[in-house]
Amino acid sequence: MGIDWDVVIIGGGAAGIGAARRSADHGLSTLLLEASQRIGGRALTVNIAGHALDLGCGWLHSADRNPWVGIAEASGFAVDRRRSAWNQQYGDLGFSQAEQEAxxxxxxxxxxxxxxxxxxxxxxxxxxxxxxxxxxxxxxxxxxxxxxxxxxxxxxxxxxxxxxSTRYNWRVPAGYGTLVAAGLPATVALRVATPVEAIDLDVDGVSIVTRAGSITARSAILTVSTSVLAGGMIRLPASLDDWRHAAGSLPLGRNEKVFLEIVGNSPFEPETHVIGDPHDARTGSYYIRPFGRPVIEGFSGGEGARALAESGPAAGFVHAVDQLAALFGSEVRATLRPLAVSDWSRMEHVGGAYSYALPGCAGARDRLARPFDQRLFFAGEATERYDFSTAHGAYQSGLRAAEEVIAALGARAS
Known part of the structure; x- marks a missing residue:
């Protein structure tokens, strides 16, 4: 069997880009396959009405040790180090100081x-x-x-x-998604809109089946989400059942964002925050005028995100405006316009936000991270023991998987 590549990386999110950077540094012939039309995975910046909006991850968590900070600065991206306003309730609106303390x-x-x-x-x-x-x-x-x-x-x-977690949370004004997508080295071959349908193990390496045909490689790194792995979207050998079961123990949570544009005069102050209703488990959290922009970023999680996904974007905008009007007064309704909404749970090649472990299943992260037969390797935020659910955890997992590939290929050659 002829071998096309040293390593094929499946999935073009932060993990895939981390693996591609390390593989390219070591001179491996590297192909990255991405199922969607773009790279970045769950890091996605969209530019709407002149605003860079992160529909996915937006904060560089544990920023004092987050490798994306160094990548950003080396690439000319500005990094905003101001402290977030998350723990504040602007004006104690709807959430008195006594209630906040309680x-x-x-x-x-x-x-x-x-x-x-x-x-x-x-x-x-x-x-x-x-x-x-x-x-x-x-x-x-x-x-x-x-x-x-x-x-x-x-x-x-x-x-x-x-x-x-170090509790340092910084931002990239150009967008976290923009930064992640810019991190792919030009020396790495890229094919987007190329979903992988199956992976087979051959005598000499790995065969990757796509709609456009089969690709052979000495090794492969699988960085897709646990929803994709557990859901069987990619046919894997039966010998990988334990990896699929591990992925099923690490489902993707539900998190969605609703962005509103502020028009005209309003009481909304830059870099402030409110929680909509602290007595409602489904409440949104609202970051107001980030970077001074006339935007409000609403964030929903768990049951709140489920309700948003099920009710649809229009109802999501209404819910966000209702919560803000209840706090700031009904007159703010005239100043708020729908801008954008995420829909991660319905994205075919993602299936949710980021992974969490079911009770009794924390060890599934280590099981999912194991290489198989020194030919198939696994990365992605779900394979990180401590920094899961983050873009820097995903990136670090890609570096780790690439190092495993380099060691395995070196061992085979010796």
Whole structure:
């Protein structure tokens, strides 16, 4: 069998781009296959009405150790290091100072129970206070962080991320998605709109079946989402059933964004934030005028994102405007215009936001990250033990998988 490439990378998100950069650095002939019409994966910046809007990831989390910061600066992208306004409720609107303190205390007590009183079921909901006044608020926070309710969340997995996070969160004014897409080296061959239908293992390497024909390689790196892996969109050998099962234990959460444009005079101050209704687990979180732009970025997670996906964009815009009008006054309705909305759960080659581990399944991340037969390698944010759910975790996983490929090919050649 003739071999076309040293390595074929399947998936052009942050993990695929990380793997491509490392493979290219080592001189491997590298092809990146992307199912959609663009690269970037769950990092997607769209330019609408002159505004760069991140429909996917938007913040460089753990920014003081996030490799995308260095990539941004080396590539000429500006990095905004201002502290986020997430923990503020502008003007204490709809959420008094006393209520904020009570909610913070409830969160701290819940978190302490996670750490000091491990539950046999490894289920984050078990640490809720029965009938607690702020349980809906805690569910909303879980939706923002993990994209899922606490009943579906592994304590061990949640704490692994929480302990590793440095709490530094910076931004790229040009858009995180723009930065990620610009990270692909020009020396790497790219084919977009090329979904992979099957992967077969041959004597000499890997055969990758696409609609345009088969491609052969000495090795392959699979970086697609857990939804794609578990859903069987790519036919894999039966010997990879354990990898599929691991992916099924790491489902993608639900997170969606709604963007509104501000027109005319309004009470909305730059770089401020409000939560719509802290007593509703489905509430949106609203970042107001980021970078001073006349935009409001609404963020929904868990059940809130599910409701948005099921009700559709028009209802999502109405819900966001209703929540903002309840806080700022009905006159703001005349100043808000629909701008953009995400729909990650319905994207065929994605299927959701980012991964979380079901109770008892935190170890699935290590199982998913294992190479198979030193020919097929796995990357993606879900394969990261501590930095899952982030673009930098995805990137780091791509570097790791590429290093595994380099070592395997070197071993075969010796």
């Amino acid at each position: 909610a913070d205390e409830a969160y701290a007590a819940w978190h302490e129970r996670l750490v000091s009183e491990p539950t046999p079921r490894d289920c984050a909901a078990d640490a809720l206070q029965p009938g607690g006044a702020w349980n809906a608020y805690l569910q909303a926070i879980s939706g923002y962080i993990s994209g899922a309710s606490l009943e579906r969340l592994s304590v061990a997995d949640y704490l692994a991320y929480d302990r590793a």
